[in-house]
Amino acid sequence: MRKREGNKEKAILDASIKIFAQHGYHRTKISSIAEHAGIATGSVYLYFKNKEAILLTIFERLWVGLTDNLRSTVKQTDIDPAKKLDLVIDHFFDLFITNPSLATVFVNEQHHLIKDKRGNVAKHYNDFLDLAEEIIREGVQKKVFNPEIDIKLFRQFITGGLRSALRLWSQQSHSLPLQRVRQNVKFFIKHGLL
Amino acid sequence: MRKREGNKEKAILDASIKIFAQHGYHRTKISSIAEHAGIATGSVYLYFKNKEAILLTIFERLWVGLTDNLRSTVKQTDIDPAKKLDLVIDHFFDLFITNPSLATVFVNEQHHLIKDKRGNVAKHYNDFLDLAEEIIREGVQKKVFNPEIDIKLFRQFITGGLRSALRLWSQQSHSLPLQRVRQNVKFFIKHGLL
DNA sequence: TTTTTTAATGAATCATTGTTCAATAATACG
DNA sequence: CGTATTATTGAACAATGATTCATTAAAAAA
Numbered sequence: 001m002r003k004r005e006g007n008k009e010k011a012i013l014d015a016s017i018k019i020f021a022q023h024g025y026h027r028t029k030i031s032s033i034a035e036h037a038g039i040a041t042g043s044v045y046l047y048f049k050n051k052e053a054i055l056l057t058i059f060e061r062l063w064v065g066l067t068d069n070l071r072s073t074v075k076q077t078d079i080d081p082a083k084k085l086d087l088v089i090d091h092f093f094d095l096f097i098t099n100p101s102l103a104t105v106f107v108n109e110q111h112h113l114i115k116d117k118r119g120n121v122a123k124h125y126n127d128f129l130d131l132a133e134e135i136i137r138e139g140v141q142k143k144v145f146n147p148e149i150d151i152k153l154f155r156q157f158i159t160g161g162l163r164s165a166l167r168l169w170s171q172q173s174h175s176l177p178l179q180r181v182r183q184n185v186k187f188f189i190k191h192g193l194l
Numbered sequence: 195m196r197k198r199e200g201n202k203e204k205a206i207l208d209a210s211i212k213i214f215a216q217h218g219y220h221r222t223k224i225s226s227i228a229e230h231a232g233i234a235t236g237s238v239y240l241y242f243k244n245k246e247a248i249l250l251t252i253f254e255r256l257w258v259g260l261t262d263n264l265r266s267t268v269k270q271t272d273i274d275p276a277k278k279l280d281l282v283i284d285h286f287f288d289l290f291i292t293n294p295s296l297a298t299v300f301v302n303e304q305h306h307l308i309k310d311k312r313g314n315v316a317k318h319y320n321d322f323l324d325l326a327e328e329i330i331r332e333g334v335q336k337k338v339f340n341p342e343i344d345i346k347l348f349r350q351f352i353t354g355g356l357r358s359a360l361r362l363w364s365q366q367s368h369s370l371p372l373q374r375v376r377q378n379v380k381f382f383i384k385h386g387l388l
Numbered sequence: 389t390t391t392t393t394t395a396a397t398g399a400a401t402c403a404t405t406g407t408t409c410a411a412t413a414a415t416a417c418g
Numbered sequence: 419c420g421t422a423t424t425a426t427t428g429a430a431c432a433a434t435g436a437t438t439c440a441t442t443a444a445a446a447a448a
Contacts, residue, residue: 024305024306024309026220082387082388085387108305108309111218111301111302112218115218115302136387139387144388145387145388146385146387146388148381149378149381149382149387150374150378152362153359153362153374153375153378153379153382154378154382154387156358156359156361156362157355157358157359157378157379157382158355159358160354160355160356160357160358160359160361161351161352161354161355161358162354163354163358164350164351164353164354164355164357164358165347165350165351165354167350167354168346168347168350180344180347181347184343184344184347184348184351185347185351187342187343188343188347188348188351188386189386189387190386190387190388191340191385191386191388192382192383192384192385192386193276193279193330193333193339193340193343193348193383193384194276194338194339194340194384194385
């Protein structure tokens with residue numbers, strides 16, 4: 001028998017994230033991914049069924065990571081809802097600090113996967129939204145948050161705002177300190193403009 | 195001589211918006227656009243240089259419309275900044291009420307055009323952001339808005355949240371009353387969660 | 389060492405689809 | 419009418435790039 005040498009799957013995913021971020025999913029060639037991963041074109045198909053499966057895997061792992069963290073935060077009983085939101089936002093940004101290309105892929109390519117419900121991305125994403133909703137609901141119940149708000153709309157507005165702030169950071173080549181982005185986002189969510 | 199019969203350019207744009215909304219830009223075939231517009235495949239190229247030019251035209255006209263409206267709102271001297279924001283949001287949603295497919299295209303396909311700075315879309319979009327910034331700046335100067343905020347980040351957060359709220363509306367096949375979306379967005383922007 | 393098994397290769401294939409263009413149709417004009 | 423001019427057509431073309439697969443290489447087993 002022959003063993004697989006090195007972690008080629010990881011090499012493919014890393015290369016894909018980098019090139020998807022640079023040129024976008026549709027403009028990225030499998031041959032280019034293979035080249036950057038240091039393997040032959042055909043080898044990509046030993047690890048992934050097709051091109052879409054690569055993007056799918058990237059997003060699935062991303063959302064599973066975010067959701068797992070969010071779930072453990074939601075569970076905590078000794079933290080107030082506002083603080084929980086802060087923690088979620090912290091983790092959200094932390095994830096991208098070490099991998100800025102992933103941020104670019106995240107803000108640009110998700111819609112390919114959500115609308116057609118390929119794989120489990122839509123499912124994980126909804127899990128995430130539902131957990132986020134729990135925090136808001138808890139806050140409203142405890143009268144810490146304003147009860148006027150439509151929770152589904154609010155969670156949607158926040159995730160969109162978060163993504164957009166992340167996009168700004170990623171577009172400006174991270175010259176804007178992520179720390180500043182994070183602080184401001186936390187403030188906006190709680191206090192708004194007035 | 196022979197005259198052009200009917201408004202084929204409009205037919206192409208309308209068909210494109212509908213199909214881009216349904217299947218996404220990349221999955222849309224020129225032949226399919228032509229079919230829906232009731233013309234031959236080749237005729238599309240009498241009105242648009244290529245496929246990208248169609249998407250470009252859709253977004254250029256959209257942003258020009260939004261920017262023109264925003265500019266006239268900004269100019270008004272007898273309206274306070276908070277009210278100006280409300281007006282902008284009203285117009286934003288109004289634009290899509292009569293054309294829900296356009297909303298779907300708007301929330302999904304813009305990044306194709308912004309990152310490569312094709313055409314004038316990026317320019318118009320930045321004009322829009324700059325005008326929006328003026329309103330916020332005016333509010334901060336007049337001490338109506340909180341001076342703590344980072345204006346560039348805030349305008350980015352708002353536009354992302356807006357787009358995301360619009361996406362929710364478009365995904366749910368408009369069962370959610372747009373009136374409700376609009377009200378909530380206005381509230382979030384001003385007051386946040388607390 | 390030889391054999392077996394699996395990993396890896398990358399050029400060739402195949403399918404897709406944007407774009408072109410020679411042919412045709414419709415209208416205006418004299 | 420007949421002719422000129424322009425609009426329209428849609429099948430053919432060309433380019434692209436995802437995917438396949440016959441071949442080769444490497445490691446394990448005998």
